[in-house]
Amino acid sequence: MLAIGEFSRLTHLSVRTLRRYHDADLLVPATVDPASGYRYYSVDQIPTAQVIHRLRELDVPLPDVRRIVSSADPGARAGLVADHLHRLESELDRTRAAVASLRRLLAPEPAPVDVELRAVPATEVAAVEADVAHDEVLGWYAGAMAELDAVVVDPIGAPGGVYDNALFEEGRGHVLVHVPTKDAPRVGRVHPVVLPAVELAVATHVGSHDDIEVTYGEVGTWVVTNALAVAGPIRETYLVGPRNTADASAWRTEIGWPVFRVAGG
Amino acid sequence: MLAIGEFSRLTHLSVRTLRRYHDADLLVPATVDPASGYRYYSVDQIPTAQVIHRLRELDVPLPDVRRIVSSADPGARAGLVADHLHRLESELDRTRAAVASLRRLLAPEPAPVDVELRAVPATEVAAVEADVAHDEVLGWYAGAMAELDAVVVDPIGAPGGVYDNALFEEGRGHVLVHVPTKDAPRVGRVHPVVLPAVELAVATHVGSHDDIEVTYGEVGTWVVTNALAVAGPIRETYLVGPRNTADASAWRTEIGWPVFRVAGG
């Protein structure tokens, strides 16, 4: 039996952290003296402590660590770990995107963006929609678009998306992806939707979506300087996207922001 | 002039977050109505908001973000950003190491480790020492070892290190790297040191240092099961290391833990 200080020395986890792990039911001492409250650990607990240490280095949340170390079945354990490695990978993607975008934002002279005002009539489309959290949008989008592609055989234009502002303001919001078609079917999640008529401030973003926010900013500036105000969910149209070419620099995304004229303008 | 809600819509930063950035002097509204306290932003602030957004996605701490966006000189700004990208890279290394180690920890049957007790006499060495934070050890080590290599021309053995336990328990501690030699010089940070005589529990770790903790655990278990206790800073000896071969799987690191016999043993 090892006192907490000695166990700390053997595992390179601080005494404080060991106590917290006890409180969190993550690494319970082999015995606890009921009179003094002293924690005593067994040498058998060293490997467990090491696994916990590594998982925490990967920022795995404590409840998930508990689930992993308390799962007896090595197969299930490997699965849980694999899940977290996937999460790390997607975080890595996010980091890569932010780095790329930052480079362009800090580049000496960003290319100017042309913004125009366009009246768009009400349009019937085949759509899939849901309430989605901000960091799940990419995954949800891939699934929804695949389903649309499978169901809609005669698209009459480029696919698009409609993104509620709450998605950005509150981290969660309504998202809709669509393909324009006559007689939209009603299969699975796919169903017909009529997108309402709006007046859009439209700009075309060229290249990867990593720095699409730059174009959003340009549109926003244009909208404000032209005495307009933003009035509804953002529309995007994927003129050229991953389904057309793997070369992200060739992608063309139309960004449309519903606007209305401010009284004072 | 844009009210906070509109600016939020244009930048995809939440209203809450914008207020916090104001409090933190990070993104100060162009004007604040002194009577009502209402914040009003200018469209010129959109690009700044976007840079901040990206930096935060990279987990750059707010004070550092402030330093970056408030530095007028683009050169200095690029330098600050580059520093953070370096930090991201080293975090990535840490993640890689933790993943590799985790894989080995969860591997079905880890190789057994031979531990032996060895009396080591007092030894004179040429050393470089400092108080270092845990996450700076690797960088400090590289510099110190390079200086030792440059100064010590006639090493009579493999280099080594002595690591205070506080390094692990409190995240900061005394570290010493050394090369055994006769008549150690006193040049720059290099100076002679006599390592005291100790009794060491010694094991040899084979392979990359990513999972050296596994061997530490084995030594710890051995120490305890042999009725010994840990008594001082850890010693490592780099029998075969990066200076000998780039093939990490061939590295051999001797781990020595000073011990003394427990009375009851």
Add this chain to the structure above:
DNA sequence: GCTGGACTCTCCCTCGGGGGGAGGGTGCAC
């Protein structure tokens, strides 16, 4: 000019995974 509703303000609580330190009880070698 008034009213209603959307918008904004400040202030405090919560969360997660740690660290610092106070104040007091324990274990054990001498």
Add this chain to the structure above:
DNA sequence: GTGCACCCTCCCCCCGAGGGAGAGTCCAGC
């Protein structure tokens, strides 16, 4: 039997974000 290192619990702080209460403000429509 005494000194001292060790251990205990408890509370506060940190960061960067979100939730919600309660009150004040802006402005379009009437």
